[in-house]
Structure formats: C-alpha cells, structure tokens
Amino acid sequence: MTTAAPKHKPKMAELSLGQRLAPWMPVLLVPVLVALGAIAIPQTSSWLTLTVSGLAMGMMIFIMASGLTLVFGLMDVINFGHGAFVSIGAFVGVSVLLVLGQMSGAPSLGLNLIALLLAVIGAMAATGAVGWAFEKVIVMPVYGHHLKQILVTMGGLIVVEQLIVVLWGPEEIYITRPESLKGAITFAGAALEKYRLVAVVVGLIVFAAMRFVLRRTKIGLIVRAGVQNGEMVEALGYRLRRVFVGVFIAGSALAGLGGVMWGLYQEVITAHMGNDAMILIFIVVIIGGLGSVEGCFIGALLVGLLQNYVAYIEPKAALISNIALMVLILMWRPMGMIPVVKAK
Amino acid sequence: MFRSILSGDMPRSVVLSVVLTAIFVGLALAPFLFPGVRTVDTAARISVFIVLVASYDLLLGYGGIVSFAHTMFFGIGAYGVALGLTHLGRGFDAILIGALGGTLVSAVLALLIGLFSLRVRAIFFAMITLAVASAVAVLASQLSGLTGGEDGLTFKLPRELGPAFKFGKEALGGELFGVKLNGKLLAYYFVFIGALVLFLLLLRVVNSPFGRVLQAIRENDFRAEAIGYRVVYYRVAATCLSASAAALAGALYAVWLRYVGPDTTLSMELMIDILLMVVIGGMGTMYGAVVGATLFVVAQNYLQNLMGAASGLVEGMPVLPQLLSADRWLLWLGVLFILSVYFFPTGIVGRLRNGR
Numbered sequence: 128m129t130t131a132a133p134k135h136k137p138k139m140a141e142l143s144l145g146q147r148l149a150p151w152m153p154v155l156l157v158p159v160l161v162a163l164g165a166i167a168i169p170q171t172s173s174w175l176t177l178t179v180s181g182l183a184m185g186m187m188i189f190i191m192a193s194g195l196t197l198v199f200g201l202m203d204v205i206n207f208g209h210g211a212f213v214s215i216g217a218f219v220g221v222s223v224l225l226v227l228g229q230m231s232g233a234p235s236l237g238l239n240l241i242a243l244l245l246a247v248i249g250a251m252a253a254t255g256a257v258g259w260a261f262e263k264v265i266v267m268p269v270y271g272h273h274l275k276q277i278l279v280t281m282g283g284l285i286v287v288e289q290l291i292v293v294l295w296g297p298e299e300i301y302i303t304r305p306e307s308l309k310g311a312i313t314f315a316g317a318a319l320e321k322y323r324l325v326a327v328v329v330g331l332i333v334f335a336a337m338r339f340v341l342r343r344t345k346i347g348l349i350v351r352a353g354v355q356n357g358e359m360v361e362a363l364g365y366r367l368r369r370v371f372v373g374v375f376i377a378g379s380a381l382a383g384l385g386g387v388m389w390g391l392y393q394e395v396i397t398a399h400m401g402n403d404a405m406i407l408i409f410i411v412v413i414i415g416g417l418g419s420v421e422g423c424f425i426g427a428l429l430v431g432l433l434q435n436y437v438a439y440i441e442p443k444a445a446l447i448s449n450i451a452l453m454v455l456i457l458m459w460r461p462m463g464m465i466p467v468v469k470a471k
Numbered sequence: 472m473f474r475s476i477l478s479g480d481m482p483r484s485v486v487l488s489v490v491l492t493a494i495f496v497g498l499a500l501a502p503f504l505f506p507g508v509r510t511v512d513t514a515a516r517i518s519v520f521i522v523l524v525a526s527y528d529l530l531l532g533y534g535g536i537v538s539f540a541h542t543m544f545f546g547i548g549a550y551g552v553a554l555g556l557t558h559l560g561r562g563f564d565a566i567l568i569g570a571l572g573g574t575l576v577s578a579v580l581a582l583l584i585g586l587f588s589l590r591v592r593a594i595f596f597a598m599i600t601l602a603v604a605s606a607v608a609v610l611a612s613q614l615s616g617l618t619g620g621e622d623g624l625t626f627k628l629p630r631e632l633g634p635a636f637k638f639g640k641e642a643l644g645g646e647l648f649g650v651k652l653n654g655k656l657l658a659y660y661f662v663f664i665g666a667l668v669l670f671l672l673l674l675r676v677v678n679s680p681f682g683r684v685l686q687a688i689r690e691n692d693f694r695a696e697a698i699g700y701r702v703v704y705y706r707v708a709a710t711c712l713s714a715s716a717a718a719l720a721g722a723l724y725a726v727w728l729r730y731v732g733p734d735t736t737l738s739m740e741l742m743i744d745i746l747l748m749v750v751i752g753g754m755g756t757m758y759g760a761v762v763g764a765t766l767f768v769v770a771q772n773y774l775q776n777l778m779g780a781a782s783g784l785v786e787g788m789p790v791l792p793q794l795l796s797a798d799r800w801l802l803w804l805g806v807l808f809i810l811s812v813y814f815f816p817t818g819i820v821g822r823l824r825n826g827r
Contacts (some may be wrong), residue, residue: 205594268813275812277537277597278750282809285743289802297798402739406605409598417594443613446606453602454587461591 153425153464160429164436175317177435183323185431186330187392189424191385192408192415193337194378200354200418200467202371204266205273208280209382209408210401211261211287212254216383217390217400218295220250221302231305239305250387251380257287258379262372284402291398299397302390326388333381334424341420350374354418354467407434410449414456416463425464476671478678482758487823491758494765498663502656503648509772515659517768518666519724524748525673525760526716532755533677534709535689536593539742540600543607544581544714546736548573548721550611550618553731556626563629570722574715581714585707593692593706608737623732632658632726662727669719674757676712685709686755743801744771747808753818762819775800 161178168174195209223246224231230242265283269275303309304322311318341347352360353367361367389404390396411430415422430449438445456464474481482488494517497504501514527541548570555569584603588595611618618624630636636654639647646652676682688695688702696702725731735741744767752763778800815822 205597207597265809273594274531274535274537275816278746278812279809281743281746282805282812285801285805286809289799289805293799293802403605406602410602413595413598443610446609450603450606453599457587457591
C-alpha cells in the first residue's frame with residue numbers, strides 16, 4: 128500500500144484580527160490599568176492626581192532603565208552597577224543646583240529652568256564620563272561571562288557608593304525644588320504637582336528622541352541590527368564595540384538625568400538611592416523584555432501607575448504589587464511583554 | 472573513615488590542610504582557648520557564616536547561579552526560630568518547630584522563584600531575587616505585629632542554653648580549665664555542632680552525583696541538557712537545597728543571638744558580605760567558604776580598629792583620613808572584590824590547591 132504525499136496546498140490567508148492585535152496587547156495594558164484605577168478609586172480628583180504622579184514616576188523609571196535594557200540588548204552585558212550612575216547623577220546635579228542657589232531660588236521661571244538645565248547637563252556629563260570609565264575598567268574584561276559581570280558590576284556599585292560617601296559625606300542631603308516648580312496647579316478639582324507634569328513632559332521627550340534616533344538614523348539602524356545579530360553587523364564592517372561604548376555612555380548619561388529628576392522628586396538624596404531604584408528598574412526591564420526600549424517604556428508606566436494606585440488603596444501592599452505584576456506578566460509572556468528576537 | 476566524613480573531598484594541599492585544621496581546632500575549643508565574651512561571640516559567628524557561605528557556594532560556585540536572596544532565606548530561618556520561641560514557649564521543641572517551619576517556607580519560596588525565573592533565563596534569577604528579597608525586607612519591617620518591625624524580636628532560649636544554668640558542680644566543681652560550665656557554653660556547642668553537621672552535609676551534597684551534574688551545568692548547560700539532564704530541574708533543586716541550608720544557618724544564628732531583626736538577618740549589606748566571603752575564599756569549593764568566612768569575620772571584628780588607627784595617623788591631610796576611616800572599609804572590600812574576581816577567580820583555596 129502506498130500513500131501519496133499530501134498535496135501541497137499553499138493558502139493565502141489574512142492574519143486574523145487576534146493575530147494582528149497580539150503585538151499591540153502590551154500597549155493596551157496601560158489604558159486598561161488606568162481604567163481599573165478609575166474603578167477602584169471612586170473620587171475622580173484623587174484618581175487624576177494619582178494617575179499623573181504614576182505617569183511621572185513611570186517616566187523617571189523609564190529614563191533610568193532605558194540605558195540598562197539597551198546595553199543588555201546590544202552586548203549581552205548585564206550591569207548591576209547601573210544604579211551607581213543614578214546616585215552620581217543625583218549628587219552632581221543637586222550640587223550644581225545648590226551652587227546656583229540664587230538662580231533656583233529666584234521666583235522667575237527662566238532663571239529656574241536655566242539652573243535646572245545646567246544641573247542636568249552637569250549630571251549627564253559626569254555620569255557619561257564615569258560610564259565610560261566604568262565600561263573600560265570594570266565591564267570590558269568580562270565580556271561574554273554573565274556570572275562575572277554580575278559580580279564585578281556589583282563590586283563597582285559598592286565602590287562608587289562608598290566614594291560618594293567619601294566625597295559628599297554620609298548624611299542624606301535634603302533639597303528643595305526650583306522656586307517655580309514648587310506647588311501644584313488645580314485642574315478639574317485635582318491638585319497636580321507642577322514638578323510631576325514637568326517629569327511627564329521630559330519623559331515623553333526622551334522617549335520620542337530615543338525612538339527617533341533608533342528608527343530614523345543610521346546609528347539607530349546599526350544599534351537595532353546589533354541587538355538582533357551582532358556578528359552579522361560586524362561582518363558588514365561596522366565596529367560594534369565602538370557603537371557599544373557609545374550606547375553605554377548614553378545609557379549612563381540617561382541614568383544620570385533620571386537620577387537628578389528622581390532626587391528632586393523625592394527631595395532627598397542618599398548614596399544608596401541608586402541601589403534602591405535598581406529594584407524597580409529590574410522589574411521594569413524584565414517585564415518589558417530585556418533589550419526592548421518600547422517594552423521598557425510600557426513596563427515603566429505600568430509599574431509607576433500600579434505603585435501609586437496601590438499605595439493609595441493599601442499602602443503596605445505597594446512593593447508587593449510590583450512583584451505580583453512581574454509574576455503575572457512573566458506567566459503571560461515568559462520573555463517579557465515585547466520579547467527581543469535574537470538571531471542566534 | 473576520615474575520608475568518608477569529608478565525602479572524599481580532601482583539601483589536597485598541605486597549607487590548606489594546616490589552615491583548615493587550625494580553624495577547626497580553634498572553633499571546636501574556642502571557649503577554652505580564647506575565653507572572653509567577644510572572642511567566643513566571634514567564633515560562633517564564624518561557625519554560622521561558614522554554613523551560610525557554604526550554602527551560597529552550592530548555588531554560585533557549583534551551580535553558577537547568582538542569587539541576591541540568600542539573606543532572605545537566612546532571615547526566614549532566623550525569624551522561624553524567633554516566632555517559635557515567642558509563641559510556643561521556651562523549649563527545644565519550639566526551636567525545632569520554628570527551624571523546620573522556616574526551612575519549609577524558604578524551600579517553597581525558592582522553588583517558586585526558581586521555577587519562575589530559571590525556566591526562562593538563568594540571568595533573570597539574579598534580578599528577580601534582588602527584587603523579591605528587598606520586598607521581603609520591607610515587608611518584615613512593615614508587619615510589625617508579627618515580626619517586631621525595625622526593632623526585631625528578642626526572645627528567651629530554653630533554660631539549659633542560658634548563662635544562669637550551671638552544671639558539673641559535683642564532678643568538676645563547676646569549672647573546666649578555668650572556664651565556667653554554664654548554659655552559654657552549651658549554647659556555643661549547640662551552634663558549633665549544628666554548623667559542623669550542616670557543613671558536612673553540604674560537602675556530601677556537592678561531592679555526590681548531583682553535585683557533579685551541577686558542575687557540568689555550570690561549565691556548559693547546553694551540553695548537559697544534550698546529554699540528558701534536565702538543567703532546569705537541577706538548578707531549581709540546587710536553589711531549594713541552598714535555601715534550606717541557609718534557613719537552618721539562620722536558625723542557629725537566632726539561637727546564638729537570642730534576637731532577630733531586619734538589620735542582622737535581612738539587610739543588603741549582609742548579602743554583600745556573603746558575596747565577598749565566597750569570592751575571597753574561593754568559588755566552587757566548600758573549603759573556600761571556611762577560609763573566606765573565617766578571614767572575613769575576623770577582619771570585620773579586628774581590622775576595622777586597625778583602619779581607625781591608620782586614619783588617626785594621617786589626620787590633617789586632605790581626603791586620606793576619610794578614605795581610611797573605619798566606616799569606609801566596605802570601599803576597600805569592594806576594590807578587593809573586583810580585583811579578586813579578575814585575578815583570583817578561584818580565590819584563596821583555588822590558589823593554594825594549584826600552587827602545590
């Protein structure tokens with residue numbers, strides 16, 4: 128008895144609606160969470176306040192986390208010392224602001240913004256430089272060796288934290304925000320802190336700029352190709368190592384920017400604030416999908432919103448809620464919401 | 472006989488054998504050799520930390536998995552004993568129930584975390600444990616009704632382990648070589664023997680076929696999977712074993728301190744100490760834990776004074792006094808840590824074994 132091979136019958140079928148929507152599912156999670164928050168919190172004004180502060184917190188976490196996720200995607204380097212850049216950024220930025228006390232204390236928006244801008248530039252320059260040194264001294268000798276990377280970058284974090292204590296002293300530093308960013312505006316009965324609105328705007332600008340660089344420029348093309356298949360990019364003649372150092376510096380500088388914003392948000396800075404922020408940063412990059420900037424953005428917004436809603440409803444459950452969110456998302460998509468496809 | 476007690480894992484170096492024997496004799500006879508509250512306390516701490524670091528080495532050195540939740544398991548064991556002794560009265564049964572309860576909770580938690588993260592990527596494990604451990608630490612200080620919050624719990628041990636309990640009055644006149652025979656001495660030997668048994672058990676585990684498979688996975692997980700070992704199962708099993716051993720070490724620590732609190736058992740600083748002990752002593756060998764823990768705890772207790780003295784000497788110069796002050800010793804440990812990962816990845820024990 129012979130059985131003929133089944134006839135080859137190729138079919139052209141449009142992707143079903145579900146299949147086409149699947150990649151966009153994570154994007155939908157943010158509005159879903161906001162809607163759930165609106166149901167759980169009956170007073171519209173407090174819901175609005177919480178949503179804005181959740182978005183602000185999410186944006187700041189995104190700024191701090193984006194560098195980490197890109198560095199991992201590009202070179203498979205996991206940097207546990209990323210939090211050190213957050214701390215350095217905060218300390219340098221705040222020092223600049225304290226030196227420019229006259230400008231940031233003046234009741235003029237222009238002067239305040241200039242002071243803030245100088246602080247941010249100082250912080251980003253410092254963290255960029257430290258990031259470059261960190262990459263050269265600490266990370267480079269352990270390429271391709273995850274276990275050693277984790278250990279060595281953790282050691283780097285300890286050293287940097289201790290050096291901050293040596294330079295700035297062990298006490299926490301309290302700071303006040305620039306004069307015109309203090310206080311809140313009232314909108315639809317809800318008090319919205321000005322600083323948080325600024326944080327949301329800055330976060331959106333950073334995200335848009337990152338997307339523009341990654342999607343529309345040559346260097347972004349190389350970076351994205353490098354994330355997918357580094358060997359191929361090198362075979363085409365690009366020195367991926369140089370690109371990587373650039374990405375590492377940029378990521379460190381962004382962490383510094385995030386550090387300044389986070390410090391002004393908390394109004395107090397300590398040497399171990401970077402290490403504390405790392406916990407949220409790790410949750411965000413894991414649920415977003417290691418290596419994915421968009422996933423990191425969505426993850427950061429989810430974490431920020433959830434943390435604020437839960438802290439309002441049941442303060443003690445706030446940190447646990449983030450762990451629960453991570454567990455749920457990993458059950459749904461084990462590689463994170465937007466997994467990075469590696470051609471390896 | 473001796474070989475089978477050590478599970479066939481001999482020190483394989485003369486210097487190392489001498490060092491290990493010295494540490495063993497020193498710890499076994501600590502109350503008689505170095506009488507004094509502080510030295511005996513140091514010896515008990517060393518015993519507990521040897522077990523804790525050895526259990527961490529099972530994960531890091533043998534399994535090649537980095538965990539930041541080891542203090543969490545340690546703390547769960549300690550809190551188990553504390554809660555047992557607080558709520559069930561001051562008896563040995565309370566210690567036993569508390570320790571076993573803590574161990575069980577630790578093992579289940581390790582199983583859950585392991586199944587969640589290790590099935591995807593081993594690298595997730597490090598990040599997820601960091602997040603979970605800090606959440607548990609915050610939780611422990613928030614649930615003050617159960618755990619005593621930041622203040623921790625102080626509890627009473629069984630009478631036989633307290634300083635008020637005296638024995639051997641008739642036979643020895645209450646003293647042996649000038650050391651008072653009281654419950655504090657018994658408590659020390661309770662901790663020492665408990666630690667010794669746990670350490671030998673861990674030595675047995677890493678030298679068993681299971682330990683071999685773990686080493687194979689560490690060297691090349693893809694190949695181990697191809698040979699037919701389910702890598703995830705072995706990794707998760709190693710996590711659970713290591714968490715249970717850490718919880719039991721925590722139980723011993725609680726018995727010794729008669730107190731548990733977030734700072735002594737759950738803090739991130741403690742986790743960093745453990746990492747340093749493993750790396751400096753030597754990853755991938757249980758004797759590394761012995762050497763690392765002993766060196767570290769002794770240094771922690773005595774070297775800090777030395778640094779303080781050095782800082783006093785350079786008084787008046789610019790940054791130097793701050794760099795050398797006793798509070799900054801973590802800075803130098805961090806530098807030492809990075810250097811030893813680069814240049815001595817096998818640690819002191821690896822050096823001694825290869826340098827024959």
